[in-house]
Every structure is written in C-alpha cells, then in structure tokens.
Amino acid sequence: MSFCFNDANVAKIEALKKRYPSAQALSLPCLWMVQYQEGYISLDAIDVIAEVTDTPAMEIYRVATFYTMFHLEPTTQKRVLVCKTLSCKLCGSDAVLEQLKKHDVLVEHVECLGSCGTAPVMQIDDVNYENLTPTKVDAIVEGLR
Amino acid sequence: MSSNIKVVTRHGNSLKDKLYLPAIYDGVKVTFKHLFDNVTDMNAIDTLEYPEEQPTDITSRYRGLHRLTHRADDTIACVACFMCATACPSNCIFIEAVDREDGVDEKMPKSFFIDTLECVFCGYCVEACPCDAIRMDTGIFSLTGNSREDFVMGKEQLLSHKGAFGEEVSCART
Amino acid sequence: MREVAIVSRKFAVENSHTLSVAQAHGAYKTLEKLHTLAPLEIIEIIKESGLRGKGGGGAPAGAKWALMPQESERPSFVVINCDESEPGTFKDRQIITKDPHLLIEGILITCYAVKAKHAYVYIRGEYAQYQDVLQGAVDEAYVAGILGEVDVTLHRGAGAYICGEKSALLESLEGKRGHPRLKPKQPEPEWYFGNPTLVNNVETIASVPFIMEHGAAAYRAYGTEKSPGTLLFAMSGHVEKPGVYEAEFGVSMMDYINHYGGGMKNGKKLKAVIPGGASTGVMTAAEADNVQLDYESLRSMGLSLGTGGMIVMDEDTCMVSVLKNLLEFYHEESCGQCTPCREGTGWVDKLVGKILDKRGSSEDIDKLLEVAETMNGKTICVFAPAVSAVIVSFLSRFRDEFEAAL
Amino acid sequence: MSEMIEIIVDDKTYRAEEGSLLIDLLIREEIKVPYFCYHESLGADGNCRMCMVEIAGQKRPQIACDTLVKSGMEVNSKSTKIEKVHTDILELELINHPVDCPTCDQAGECSLQDLYMDYGLHDAKVTIVDKVKHDKKVDLGSNVMLDQERCVLCARCTRFTDKITHTHELGIIGRGDEAKVSTMPGRKLDNPYAMNVVDLCPVGALTSKDFRFHQRVWFLQSAESICHGCAKGCNIYIDHNKMKYQDDVIYRFRPRRNDAVNGFYICDEGRLSYKELETNRLESMLYDGVVVDEHEAIAQYKSLLTQYQGRVSVVIDANLYSEEIEAIVAYAERIGAKVFAPLECYNDPSFADDMLKSAQRAANYGAIVKMGLETNMPSDAGLIINFNHPTHFNAEAEIHFSTHKQESNALLLPMAAFSENSGSLINEVGLEQWCEKAVEKNSPAPTVLSWLEKVEG
Incomplete structure (x- = not known):
C-alpha cells in the first residue's frame, strides 16, 4: 500500500510552497495533512513527505516522533484527549478520566490543552469540551455515535 | 687475628641467656614431651591419616576447586566479561565469549577453561567477578588425574561442581 | 481597581472576529497613520512605550525590534508566538478568537517597522478550532486587501511545549524537531532559514495598535514605571469565576482575584498561588496578600510574573501532588536535548512520586534540591532552570508538607 | 587566518586563534575536559553539557564547545565548583544507564567509565528502580549493533550520517528521557562508512558486530599502520593480541587520525580487510603441489634461475613496501631480469568515491609511479618471479612469493604480510607514510628481504 496526497492536499501543498523560504518548512503542515487524510502517519507517507519537502525521510520521521499529536499507528477507536495538568487536575480531571474508562474510546492523558479557565477539559476531533462533569462526559461520548 | 675470623658477640642480657644452654634445654624439653605424649597416646597426633581419614575442618573461606554458579533460573551466571582472566596472576583462565541467544543476557562464555595445574588458588578471580559467577566454595581440595588434560576444567565441569556451604545460586544474578 | 481595555476592548463585542464588526469598532484605523512615520520612528515609539514581551520573559519589545536590520540583503520575517502551552495560560487564545483583527493590525505595524514582508503565526496544535477563527480573519483581510503586500501564514504546531521557546519555535517552523538553539554570543535577531527574524508573543503584537493610536505616553499611563501598560492576566483553579481579564501592571493580586474572580470557590481559604503559569514558582497565601502583579515585585520574591496566568489553590490542596503534577508535565515535555534536563526532569518526577507514595525519606528531599541545583543554569534553554525554580519554590515554602508525607 | 591571541587557562597562558573553539584548545593542550557530544570532525552540538568551564566575568559555567576564544579570556577548568558540575551532570548521564559494563564491549575504552574514574567515584544516589527501558540489542545493519539503553544521546552517530555521509539513516526519535537513537522502522544503516559510528560512539551504545565479544580491548596492542585497501593511504591502528598458547592474531583495524589523509x-x-590477513594464508613451501623443505625449495629456485638465464622477469605487487620494491629491483638487476609492476589489475573505478575510497587499489601505488617501473604486463617470459602480484601470468615457469594460498604448480614460497613487517608506502598523491610491524607470528613467514638473502646466499 502506498500513500498519495489527495487532490485537495496537493493543491494546498503547492500553495504553501510559495509561502515558505524552504520546502523543509512544509514538513509539519504535510504531516498534518497526512494525519487528516489517513488517520495516522504511515512510513509510506513519510517517504512521500520527504520527497515533497526535499528532506531526508529520517528527518521527517524524527519530527513525527517528536510531536505528541502525530500518531504513527492506526486505531479504530475514537481518540479522546483529556488534560491532566494542574488546573484541570484541581478542577476534577480525575473524575472525567474515570468516567471515560467506561466508554469504548481511546483515552489519551495529555498535558495542558490551554483551557485552564474552563477546566476540566477534553478534546475530541480538535474540538474542546470544557467545564466537564462526569454526566456531561457521558452525554458527549454518547453523542459521538 | 686472621681477617677471616669474625667475632660474634654473645646475645642476651643475663649470664643464663649468654650461655645458650638453658634455652637449648627448654626446646629439647618440648620436643621430648611431645615425643613421649605421642608414643603413649597415638590419638593426640595432629597428623591426619589421609586418605583413610578426611579433613573435617574445611570452612566456607577455604579456597577449594573453582565452580561456575547458576542464576535462579538455572542458567549460567557468567557473562564472559574476562575480569577473572584479567585478574588472574598465573593466566590460567581461558574464555571464549559468544552472543547469548536465550534472552537472559547479552553475552556468555562459549568455552571457559581453568588450567588448575597452573592455578595458584589465590582467589583473585572470585574477588574480580562482578557477577558472583565464579566461586571457590566447593570444598574440593583434592585433585587427581591421569593426564595433564584431566586438570583443565571446562565450562560443563565447572558448572557441575556444587557449592559446599549452602549458597547455591549466584547472589548477583537472579 | 481601574478598568482598562487595551487588548481586550472588543472582547465583549459579538462577532468581533469578523472584519466588518471589527472595523466598525475601530480596527485597522492606525494603518492610515502608519505610512506617515518612518520604520525607525515606530520602533522609537515602541521603545518609549516601554512595551515588554508578554510571552513570559518580559524583555523590552522595542530593543528587540531595533536588532532587526533596516537594510538587509536577505528578507526579514516576523514570527508571532502563539504556542501558548504554559499550564495556567490561556490568554492568546482569547485574542485570536475574539479579536484576531487586532493581531493582524499589530502584525502589519510590526512588519512595517522591521521591514518584513511575511509574518508567520505559530499556533499550538491543540488550538485547531481557534486557528480556524484566526484563519477566517486572515482570509477576510486578504479579500479586503488589508493583507497582500504583507503576507500572514498560520503554522500549526503539534504538541510540544518547548516550541514556545523562541529558537525551538523557529526550528519547528523550519520543519525540524523543536530543539532550542545554542544562544548567540552577542545581541542579534533570531534567524529563520538564515534570515533575520523577529519573534514576539501574540499579546505583545496585539498591544502595538493601541500604542500606535494613542502614543507611548498613553500606554505608560497604565501600569508601573518599570512594567508599563497592561496584561491579560488570567486565573484558574479554585476561584469562583476563572477566566482572562485585562488589568494594568501593579494591581494587587488579591484585589484582582477577588474583583474579577469572585473570590475563592465555595468560600474556602486560599492556600497557595502559582503567579504566572506553571514555571513561575509558587507563593503562599500570606505572600499573595501583599504582592502586586508586576515583573519587579515577583522577581524580588524569587518568583516571576511569567504570562500572568495565576493558578489558585485552596486549603484542601496537597502541595506534594501539585508538585508531582507539574513535574510530570516537565518530564513529558522536556525536549531531551541537554542531559541535565532530559535526565533531571525524569529523576525529580520519580523522586516526588516516591515521596507521594509514602516511600520517601528526608534524604530524598535533599536530593531533590541537589538535582534542582544541577538543572539550574547548565542547559541551552531556560526549561530546566524553570523546573529547578519550581522545585525550590515548593520546597522552600511547603517543606513541612513534604516532610509530613514521608 | 584570524589573529593569534593569548588566553589564560588554569593560570597558564596559551596562544590560540581568535574566535576558535575553546574546547579545541583544551583538547590540543591536553587540559582535562569531559565531553561526549563534541567531536572535532562533527563540531559542537552542545547537548551533553559536560565540558563546562568557568570563565572570569561570566555568572554561570559555560560549555567549552560553544565558547569562542577571546583575547584576555580567563578560564578555570578545575575549580572545586566546576568539578562538582562535572560530577553532577555525569551522575545524570548515569541514572538511566544500565551500568552493565561486564557485558558491554566498550568496557575499557568507554568515556563514561573513564569520566566516572575522573569525576565520579561515589556511591549511587539514585534510589529509583524504574529506569527507562529501551531495546538492548538492535542490529542496525552494516555490522553495527545498537544498545539504546547505554546511549547518552550525544548524537555523534546521527550527525555522522547527516553531515559526513549524507545518508541520514540514523536519527534521535521520541523526546525527553524516552528519546533514543534509531533507524526508520524496517530500514538499515547502509553506507560504506557505517562502522565509523562505532568509533564515534563514546559509550557502548554502538558496537561492532564484527569485533564484539571476540576480545577485551585492554588485552589488545595497537600498531600504527596504513590500510592496504587502496591507494588513499588511510592511517589505521592494527589492534592485535597474542593470547597464551595461541598465535598473534589481528582483531580489528581502527582509523587513526590524520587530517592530511583520512581525518578520523x-x-x-x-x-574489515584485516580478515584477509588471517585466512587462507600460505604456510608451507610447495613445488608442484607438494610440500618441500627450505633446502629443496632454494635448490629448485636456483635451478630454475639457471635454466631460464636471460629470460627471467620479476613482477612486483604494488602493495609491497618501498624498501622491498627497491631491494627487488636491485636483485633483478643482479640476476639480469626485467622488472614489471603491472598496475592495470588494481584499477577498480566501481570502488572509488569522493570520500576516502580510491579507484587504485594498491597501497604503494605512489612508489611504483615514482620509481618509474615498467607497468605493462611481462612479455616473452621464460621464468616469472612473482612477488605477490595478484595476476596470473602465462609463462613457461613461475616462482611465486605469496602471502596467500593459490592453485598453482609453480614453486610457491610463503612470505610475510604487511602486518608482519614494517616499511613505508607512498599513496596516490605522493605522500610517504610509515607502517609499524604489528604481528609476531609463532612461525613467521620470511619477509621479502630475508627471502632475497636466502636465495642469494
């Protein structure tokens, strides 16, 4: 199985190339595109990105493993990011986590999501769900189906 | 006086000391006392009637024949680090190392020989071992053989020796 | 308390992120005036205003702008740091969602002053939904012809706290791992693919239009002598109404918490406050009673103002578990480049974990301080020194709690 | 070239080029400074933080690898304060290290061990048991084994594949204390210089599959020599050892720094060419496939020489030492033989690259050219006396001084390989270099010079 950027992404890459002094700068945007297109970042995709960005594939792989938001393994479950950092912890992220364990989702315990004022918070598909309570968690996760 | 003759001054503080004869008498007295005791009671002799009689006073600190210890899982404890061979003053330990494939460790001896004819039983190898893999606690003090080769102990033989004082497995490698 | 709205003036306006609403409320007015001034004159105004970087360090912005070459063979760039990852900090997100055009206006002024034609906004990966709002505003500005001569590109990070450090951010923007760079030997601009680059925080740039419009003196009318102007202070944790509220430097911390935050949650007693984001250390309730929110006051206590994102903790909070929580954060986020940070953050995390599990000994507390000492001042960036300061601040103020946990 | 200035290190004055790296000065002057990540050929990376020194006027200790020498700079490299810094950072390097020196092949030439002896020597303060775990046995390919737990993440190996070979196989992946060196999943380290990462690695993370476990390094003796793989003349150490009751054996070749030729x-x-010196060696004198003793061999030699008087050609291998070549040429003159040193067979363009590999695969190529010897193939030869030249010649009769066994009915006389002899070589650009004698075999084959003495005696 080999990877190809879809047409929309190919157009995006062409547009982005004009906006950076070097193609290497496209590695993060490309990794994002791959992740949205495929759900995860495969080694094939890394090779394609390496070609697009004119950068060694290893460099792209190093980058992909550095940033925690990139996933190198596919999953069929819904990823739920729960913030575990201080403000959320003080405001009850442990209860949120306990509640989430009862659902069939892939819970990722992540560091600060930048919603300290509306803690506790979780993020699903780039959307923050704030001021959570266990009841709210149930409603939100049920709503995903 | 001839220059070849050296005058030795008598030692001692008193005349009795300077005479020497009383001291000689004291010494001879001890000798004859033992002679007399031994002749009258054969059991008082400290000599062992070996091999009919075997020693009973071998302690755990006695440096007997070497052995290679096992880990708790019964595999060899030695990792072929060559520390014993390096420390050995008589260069009588011969090791060949090899990749260990059983997943227990990375490295083990493919062959491990101690030439006990060259060995001076100093125990440096035991001191040097970082893995408590070689010991001299077998209590074996007597080695016999028909050829020189019989005294070159291989890995299997060294592994087969049992410890004589209870501590069977390597303390360092569990 | 004097109400002030320099950056937050359009926050309450509905749909302020759209160009029409923003313009109706005065957005982009300064652009007409902009070209009547020379770039160097603008830098002078910024210098006079005493504007300080609001990303945590508080370095004077004007001096940084002045490092940018006015004549350069290579193109200059402006990079806006919106990698807001410091726990307790969530102010830049308010700007990019509630008044993105203020930021764009600030960018245009900055680019003019430092002769840059392209600005990048580096947004943390977790802010995708807020990035969309800002991207919408940028698109509108392109359509309206506000952007075009100057380009603005949004660049999304992907979950690395260290990319908030300016040189790590640039590495990341170059498409590499976010490793901070070795520091230059003399003052010089940052470099993006070898091109001179200015890196500023979102709020710093968003403060620029006000200064342009009303002059340096108007900005200096707020705040203190050394910390002029305002900051989007924020609070979270055990307060009734957590959130972001703009206030001038120098206000009393307790006044701020009581006035905007509605006091402590459930009427509990205050125990401790982390003054400006996780890395700024911790203070006791007694210290919080007397402290003013400006860089110098906090510096004198051995703490720092950081981004002004306060984390408020009530009497029921266990300080050992708070420190453990923070150290887990640092352990997770260390980039792993320098030995003291890579190994030290893990060790202190595990040590505090040991104390929290009641397996610790008094030696472990001393060891914590010793490791903290080793982590201080021996690394490329200030991540490890910040961790070190956090440990020291916790142990110097709440040592009894740690000892009780043994 | 920049101005030479004076700086003070530990109260002594040194001269250095302004703006050069302080650590280069410290290394050159042999002032003890600990470091892992710095390497003269890879430059500063500043990640290990070990090479800290105190600089007058600076509040904090500074890393010497990122400090440029300035006139009047005062450096202190051994105060109690700075020694404590070294000790403390070294301790951090060790907290997640498995400390498995007994099984580690780097033991004896490991920077961590050496620095621990210099700066550590304390009991472990680490009480945490859960060290970070990684893979301990990764076959990277190209004879390189990786132990991720022993790695100090100095990034020398990754910088080597990035900056020197530009092949980018290795990288540090992950971050924080989970960071580790790796290739991309399913891919291998694959370049003709890959094994240099083993030398570069300051600790036991990268070891040579070819060498590891064969010998402990403290038993090895090193001789300074030159690689005979091509005409580049790369400087090497021949690491060899004679174990009790065994023969002297070469265990490995290591590069030896020479900035004028091969760098590091x-x-x-x-x-890996050392293996050829240990295998398939000609050990006895053979005539017509039958073992003969020295007396018979020399008698046979002399009778062949008499029989083909006037129709004798001498052929010389371009890997022989200059001294040997000169002696052979002089001998040939005495017996009235023509001298040939055909070079054609050494030419292998497929071997060449723009780094260190030369298409001329003969170590003393330069000497043959310099002496102006006939490089054509010998023609109309009755008898060919071949001094280890690899080509098979058609002649009525052949005498072959050879290091290695071969299928031949000729008079085969074993001779010492370059590692068993000393001499000088001239490389392809005319640089003359000396090779030490490394190996003393239990029953050594005669050298060319002693053979000449024997056959003329």
Missing part, C-alpha cells in the same frame, strides 16, 4: 575515518571495506 576509514571505509568499512578497509576496516
């Missing part, structure tokens, strides 16, 4: 590196093919 050698190619893998050259590095």
Whole structure:
C-alpha cells in the first residue's frame, strides 16, 4: 500500500510552497495533512513527505516522533484527549478520566490543552469540551455515535 | 687475628641467656614431651591419616576447586566479561565469549577453561567477578588425574561442581 | 481597581472576529497613520512605550525590534508566538478568537517597522478550532486587501511545549524537531532559514495598535514605571469565576482575584498561588496578600510574573501532588536535548512520586534540591532552570508538607 | 587566518586563534575536559553539557564547545565548583544507564567509565528502580549493533550520517528521557562508512558486530599502520593480541587520525580487510603441489634461475613496501631480469568515491609511479618471479612469493604480510607514510628481504 496526497492536499501543498523560504518548512503542515487524510502517519507517507519537502525521510520521521499529536499507528477507536495538568487536575480531571474508562474510546492523558479557565477539559476531533462533569462526559461520548 | 675470623658477640642480657644452654634445654624439653605424649597416646597426633581419614575442618573461606554458579533460573551466571582472566596472576583462565541467544543476557562464555595445574588458588578471580559467577566454595581440595588434560576444567565441569556451604545460586544474578 | 481595555476592548463585542464588526469598532484605523512615520520612528515609539514581551520573559519589545536590520540583503520575517502551552495560560487564545483583527493590525505595524514582508503565526496544535477563527480573519483581510503586500501564514504546531521557546519555535517552523538553539554570543535577531527574524508573543503584537493610536505616553499611563501598560492576566483553579481579564501592571493580586474572580470557590481559604503559569514558582497565601502583579515585585520574591496566568489553590490542596503534577508535565515535555534536563526532569518526577507514595525519606528531599541545583543554569534553554525554580519554590515554602508525607 | 591571541587557562597562558573553539584548545593542550557530544570532525552540538568551564566575568559555567576564544579570556577548568558540575551532570548521564559494563564491549575504552574514574567515584544516589527501558540489542545493519539503553544521546552517530555521509539513516526519535537513537522502522544503516559510528560512539551504545565479544580491548596492542585497501593511504591502528598458547592474531583495524589523509575515518571495506590477513594464508613451501623443505625449495629456485638465464622477469605487487620494491629491483638487476609492476589489475573505478575510497587499489601505488617501473604486463617470459602480484601470468615457469594460498604448480614460497613487517608506502598523491610491524607470528613467514638473502646466499 502506498500513500498519495489527495487532490485537495496537493493543491494546498503547492500553495504553501510559495509561502515558505524552504520546502523543509512544509514538513509539519504535510504531516498534518497526512494525519487528516489517513488517520495516522504511515512510513509510506513519510517517504512521500520527504520527497515533497526535499528532506531526508529520517528527518521527517524524527519530527513525527517528536510531536505528541502525530500518531504513527492506526486505531479504530475514537481518540479522546483529556488534560491532566494542574488546573484541570484541581478542577476534577480525575473524575472525567474515570468516567471515560467506561466508554469504548481511546483515552489519551495529555498535558495542558490551554483551557485552564474552563477546566476540566477534553478534546475530541480538535474540538474542546470544557467545564466537564462526569454526566456531561457521558452525554458527549454518547453523542459521538 | 686472621681477617677471616669474625667475632660474634654473645646475645642476651643475663649470664643464663649468654650461655645458650638453658634455652637449648627448654626446646629439647618440648620436643621430648611431645615425643613421649605421642608414643603413649597415638590419638593426640595432629597428623591426619589421609586418605583413610578426611579433613573435617574445611570452612566456607577455604579456597577449594573453582565452580561456575547458576542464576535462579538455572542458567549460567557468567557473562564472559574476562575480569577473572584479567585478574588472574598465573593466566590460567581461558574464555571464549559468544552472543547469548536465550534472552537472559547479552553475552556468555562459549568455552571457559581453568588450567588448575597452573592455578595458584589465590582467589583473585572470585574477588574480580562482578557477577558472583565464579566461586571457590566447593570444598574440593583434592585433585587427581591421569593426564595433564584431566586438570583443565571446562565450562560443563565447572558448572557441575556444587557449592559446599549452602549458597547455591549466584547472589548477583537472579 | 481601574478598568482598562487595551487588548481586550472588543472582547465583549459579538462577532468581533469578523472584519466588518471589527472595523466598525475601530480596527485597522492606525494603518492610515502608519505610512506617515518612518520604520525607525515606530520602533522609537515602541521603545518609549516601554512595551515588554508578554510571552513570559518580559524583555523590552522595542530593543528587540531595533536588532532587526533596516537594510538587509536577505528578507526579514516576523514570527508571532502563539504556542501558548504554559499550564495556567490561556490568554492568546482569547485574542485570536475574539479579536484576531487586532493581531493582524499589530502584525502589519510590526512588519512595517522591521521591514518584513511575511509574518508567520505559530499556533499550538491543540488550538485547531481557534486557528480556524484566526484563519477566517486572515482570509477576510486578504479579500479586503488589508493583507497582500504583507503576507500572514498560520503554522500549526503539534504538541510540544518547548516550541514556545523562541529558537525551538523557529526550528519547528523550519520543519525540524523543536530543539532550542545554542544562544548567540552577542545581541542579534533570531534567524529563520538564515534570515533575520523577529519573534514576539501574540499579546505583545496585539498591544502595538493601541500604542500606535494613542502614543507611548498613553500606554505608560497604565501600569508601573518599570512594567508599563497592561496584561491579560488570567486565573484558574479554585476561584469562583476563572477566566482572562485585562488589568494594568501593579494591581494587587488579591484585589484582582477577588474583583474579577469572585473570590475563592465555595468560600474556602486560599492556600497557595502559582503567579504566572506553571514555571513561575509558587507563593503562599500570606505572600499573595501583599504582592502586586508586576515583573519587579515577583522577581524580588524569587518568583516571576511569567504570562500572568495565576493558578489558585485552596486549603484542601496537597502541595506534594501539585508538585508531582507539574513535574510530570516537565518530564513529558522536556525536549531531551541537554542531559541535565532530559535526565533531571525524569529523576525529580520519580523522586516526588516516591515521596507521594509514602516511600520517601528526608534524604530524598535533599536530593531533590541537589538535582534542582544541577538543572539550574547548565542547559541551552531556560526549561530546566524553570523546573529547578519550581522545585525550590515548593520546597522552600511547603517543606513541612513534604516532610509530613514521608 | 584570524589573529593569534593569548588566553589564560588554569593560570597558564596559551596562544590560540581568535574566535576558535575553546574546547579545541583544551583538547590540543591536553587540559582535562569531559565531553561526549563534541567531536572535532562533527563540531559542537552542545547537548551533553559536560565540558563546562568557568570563565572570569561570566555568572554561570559555560560549555567549552560553544565558547569562542577571546583575547584576555580567563578560564578555570578545575575549580572545586566546576568539578562538582562535572560530577553532577555525569551522575545524570548515569541514572538511566544500565551500568552493565561486564557485558558491554566498550568496557575499557568507554568515556563514561573513564569520566566516572575522573569525576565520579561515589556511591549511587539514585534510589529509583524504574529506569527507562529501551531495546538492548538492535542490529542496525552494516555490522553495527545498537544498545539504546547505554546511549547518552550525544548524537555523534546521527550527525555522522547527516553531515559526513549524507545518508541520514540514523536519527534521535521520541523526546525527553524516552528519546533514543534509531533507524526508520524496517530500514538499515547502509553506507560504506557505517562502522565509523562505532568509533564515534563514546559509550557502548554502538558496537561492532564484527569485533564484539571476540576480545577485551585492554588485552589488545595497537600498531600504527596504513590500510592496504587502496591507494588513499588511510592511517589505521592494527589492534592485535597474542593470547597464551595461541598465535598473534589481528582483531580489528581502527582509523587513526590524520587530517592530511583520512581525518578520523576509514571505509568499512578497509576496516574489515584485516580478515584477509588471517585466512587462507600460505604456510608451507610447495613445488608442484607438494610440500618441500627450505633446502629443496632454494635448490629448485636456483635451478630454475639457471635454466631460464636471460629470460627471467620479476613482477612486483604494488602493495609491497618501498624498501622491498627497491631491494627487488636491485636483485633483478643482479640476476639480469626485467622488472614489471603491472598496475592495470588494481584499477577498480566501481570502488572509488569522493570520500576516502580510491579507484587504485594498491597501497604503494605512489612508489611504483615514482620509481618509474615498467607497468605493462611481462612479455616473452621464460621464468616469472612473482612477488605477490595478484595476476596470473602465462609463462613457461613461475616462482611465486605469496602471502596467500593459490592453485598453482609453480614453486610457491610463503612470505610475510604487511602486518608482519614494517616499511613505508607512498599513496596516490605522493605522500610517504610509515607502517609499524604489528604481528609476531609463532612461525613467521620470511619477509621479502630475508627471502632475497636466502636465495642469494
């Protein structure tokens, strides 16, 4: 199985190339595109990105493993990011986590999501769900189906 | 006086000391006392009637024949680090190392020989071992053989020796 | 308390992120005036205003702008740091969602002053939904012809706290791992693919239009002598109404918490406050009673103002578990480049974990301080020194709690 | 070239080029400074934080690898304060290290061990038991084994594949204390210089599959020599040892620094060429496939020489030492033989690259050219006396001084290989270099010079 950027992404890459002094700068945007297109970042995709960005594939792989938001393994479950950092912890992220364990989702315990004022918070598909309570968690996760 | 003759001054503080004869008498007295005791009671002799009689006073600190210890899982404890061979003053330990494939460790001896004819039983190898893999606690003090080769102990033989004082497995490698 | 709205003036306006609403409320007015001034004159105004970087360090912005070459063979760039990852900090997100055009206006002024034609906004990966709002505003500005001569590109990070450090951010923007760079030997601009680059925080740039419009003196009318102007202070944790509220430097911390935050949650007693984001250390309730929110006051206590994102903790909070929580954060986020940070953050995390599990000994507390000492001042960036300061601040103020946990 | 200035290190004055790296000065002047990540050929990376020194006027200790020498700079490299810094950072390097020196092949030449002896020597303060775990046995390919737990993440190996070979196989992946060196999943380290990462690695993370476990390094003796793989003349150490009751054996070749020739590196093919010196060696004198003693061999030699008087050609291998070549040429003159040193067979363009590998695969190529010897193939030869030249010649009769066994009915006389003899070589650009004698075999084959004495005696 080999990877190809879809047409929309190919157009995006062409547009982005004009906006950076070097193609290497496209590695993060490309990794994002791959992740949205495929759900995860495969080694094939890394090779394609390496070609697009004119950068060694290893460099792209190093980058992909550095940033925690990139996933190198596919999953069929819904990823739920729960913030575990201080403000959320003080405001009850442990209860949120306990509640989430009862659902069939892939819970990722992540560091600060930048919603300290509306803690506790979780993020699903780039959307923050704030001021959570266990009841709210149930409603939100049920709503995903 | 001839220059070849050296005058030795008598030692001692008193005349009795300077005479020497009383001291000689004291010494001879001890000798004859033992002679007399031994002749009258054969059991008082400290000599062992070996091999009919075997020693009973071998302690755990006695440096007997070497052995290679096992880990708790019964595999060899030695990792072929060559520390014993390096420390050995008589260069009588011969090791060949090899990749260990059983997943227990990375490295083990493919062959491990101690030439006990060259060995001076100093125990440096035991001191040097970082893995408590070689010991001299077998209590074996007597080695016999028909050829020189019989005294070159291989890995299997060294592994087969049992410890004589209870501590069977390597303390360092569990 | 004097109400002030320099950056937050359009926050309450509905749909302020759209160009029409923003313009109706005065957005982009300064652009007409902009070209009547020379770039160097603008830098002078910024210098006079005493504007300080609001990303945590508080370095004077004007001096940084002045490092940018006015004549350069290579193109200059402006990079806006919106990698807001410091726990307790969530102010830049308010700007990019509630008044993105203020930021764009600030960018245009900055680019003019430092002769840059392209600005990048580096947004943390977790802010995708807020990035969309800002991207919408940028698109509108392109359509309206506000952007075009100057380009603005949004660049999304992907979950690395260290990319908030300016040189790590640039590495990341170059498409590499976010490793901070070795520091230059003399003052010089940052470099993006070898091109001179200015890196500023979102709020710093968003403060620029006000200064342009009303002059340096108007900005200096707020705040203190050394910390002029305002900051989007924020609070979270055990307060009734957590959130972001703009206030001038120098206000009393307790006044701020009581006035905007509605006091402590459930009427509990205050125990401790982390003054400006996780890395700024911790203070006791007694210290919080007397402290003013400006860089110098906090510096004198051995703490720092950081981004002004306060984390408020009530009497029921266990300080050992708070420190453990923070150290887990640092352990997770260390980039792993320098030995003291890579190994030290893990060790202190595990040590505090040991104390929290009641397996610790008094030696472990001393060891914590010793490791903290080793982590201080021996690394490329200030991540490890910040961790070190956090440990020291916790142990110097709440040592009894740690000892009780043994 | 920049101005030479004076700086003070530990109260002594040194001269250095302004703006050069302080650590280079410290290394050059042999002032003890601990470091892992710095390497003269890879430059500063500043990640290990070990090379800290105190600089007058600076509040904090500074890393010497990122400090430029300035006139009047005062450096202190051994105060109690700075020694504590070294000790403390070294301790951090060790907290997640498995400390498995007994099984580690780097033991004896490991920077961590050496620095622990210099700066550590304390009991472990680490009480945490859950060290970070990684893979301990990764076969990277190209004879390189990786132990991720022993790695100090100095990034020398990754910088080598990035900056020197530009092949980018290695990288540090992950971050924080989970960071580790790796290749991309399913891919291998694959370049002709790959094994240099083993030398570069300051600790036991990268070891040579070819060498590891064969010998402990403290038993080895090193001789300074030159690689015979091609005409580049890369400087090497021949690491060899004679174990009790055994023969003297070469265990490995290591590159030896020479900035004028090979810098810090050698190619893998050259590095592994030591194996040829240990295998398939001609050990006895043979005539017509039958073992003969020295007396018979010399008698046979002389009778062949008499029989083909006037129709004798001498052929010389371009890997022989200059001294040997000169002696052979002089001998040929005495017996009235023509001298040939055909070079055609050494030419292998497929071997060449723009780093260290030369298409001329003969170590003393330069000497043959310099002496102006006939490089054509010998023609109309009755008898060919071949001094280890690899080509098979058609002649009525042949006498072959050879290091290695071969299928031949000729008079085969074993001779010492370059590692068993000393002499000088001239490389392809005319640089003359000396090779030490390394190996003393239990029953050594005669050298060319002693053979000449024997056959003329």
